[in-house]
Amino acid sequence: MDTESLLEELGLSKTEAKVYLCLLGEAPLPAATIADRTGTSRSSVYLVLHSLVDKGLIDAGAGYSSRYHAAPPDRALAALLERERQELENRKQQVEQVLPDLSKLFEQSTGADGELVEILRTPSLVGQRFDRLQSEARESIDVVVRGPLQVGGSNEAELGALRRGVRARAIYDNAILADPVVAKNLPSWTSGGEQARVYPGALPMKFALFDAHTVVMPLVAPGVTGVVAIIVRNHELAAALEFLFDTLWSASEPLKQA
Numbered sequence: 001m002d003t004e005s006l007l008e009e010l011g012l013s014k015t016e017a018k019v020y021l022c023l024l025g026e027a028p029l030p031a032a033t034i035a036d037r038t039g040t041s042r043s044s045v046y047l048v049l050h051s052l053v054d055k056g057l058i059d060a061g062a063g064y065s066s067r068y069h070a071a072p073p074d075r076a077l078a079a080l081l082e083r084e085r086q087e088l089e090n091r092k093q094q095v096e097q098v099l100p101d102l103s104k105l106f107e108q109s110t111g112a113d114g115e116l117v118e119i120l121r122t123p124s125l126v127g128q129r130f131d132r133l134q135s136e137a138r139e140s141i142d143v144v145v146r147g148p149l150q151v152g153g154s155n156e157a158e159l160g161a162l163r164r165g166v167r168a169r170a171i172y173d174n175a176i177l178a179d180p181v182v183a184k185n186l187p188s189w190t191s192g193g194e195q196a197r198v199y200p201g202a203l204p205m206k207f208a209l210f211d212a213h214t215v216v217m218p219l220v221a222p223g224v225t226g227v228v229a230i231i232v233r234n235h236e237l238a239a240a241l242e243f244l245f246d247t248l249w250s251a252s253e254p255l256k257q258a
Contacts, residue, residue: 010080015040015048020057020070028067055083118231126229131157133210133231141168141210142245146203147176154185162193169195171248173203190255197252209245213238
């Protein structure tokens with residue numbers, strides 16, 4: 001990538017980059033000469049020059065016929081980086097200001113009755129939505145795990161939630177502990193903070209509960225191949241499944257004892 005393109009990557013327009021490079025290579029020049037050397041119209045060259053002065057890349061003398069010269073590259077590039085840093089900080093503050101209102105609108109969009117149902121039909125989509133719900137969890141993640149395992153991998157989303165202080169509990173049945181994915185990753189999940197227990201018998205169903213209001217549940221659909229799962233946002237259903245989870249949790253043994 002050439003120098004002009006690099007300057008554009010740093011936030012200059014093509015014309016601004018040309019003008020700055022022109023002034024770097026020559027003694028101070030008047031605006032008319034700069035326009036001729038860079039192929040810029042004289043009607044717009046002053047706008048470009050004023051923009052570069054504001055950005056700290058060039059300096060100008062006083063008066064209408066003043067001459068312009070380039071600022072030293074170390075000072076000029078430092079000014080560009082500081083400008084980008086300040087703009088990023090401003091955007092961050094704007095995001096923080098608007099986020100509560102946007103979050104409120106999102107919560108309202110799930111339905112005035114608090115219910116929203118999604119149907120997921122492919123393993124990749126189930127995995128994506130499961131990771132997203134873990135990443136969005138604020139307080140708790142409760143999962144009942146039995147075979148067949150549909151979402152594999154190291155589950156970095158759960159580890160990230162644990163680092164944020166989210167409580168994560170998982171109930172496994174004995175059979176799923178032999179699954180290669182579970183056997184490989186369970187030590188890192190528990191060392192990361194997951195509370196794990198093993199149910200002594202066959203688990204009646206599997207589901208995941210997020211923040212006690214959102215449920216993900218795989219379903220067996222006659223005549224449908226592949227994975228089918230539903231996401232339900234409903235406090236009454238979540239409360240019922242939370243009661244079931246706590247009952248299964250009480251009947252299970254801590255992982256080390258099992």
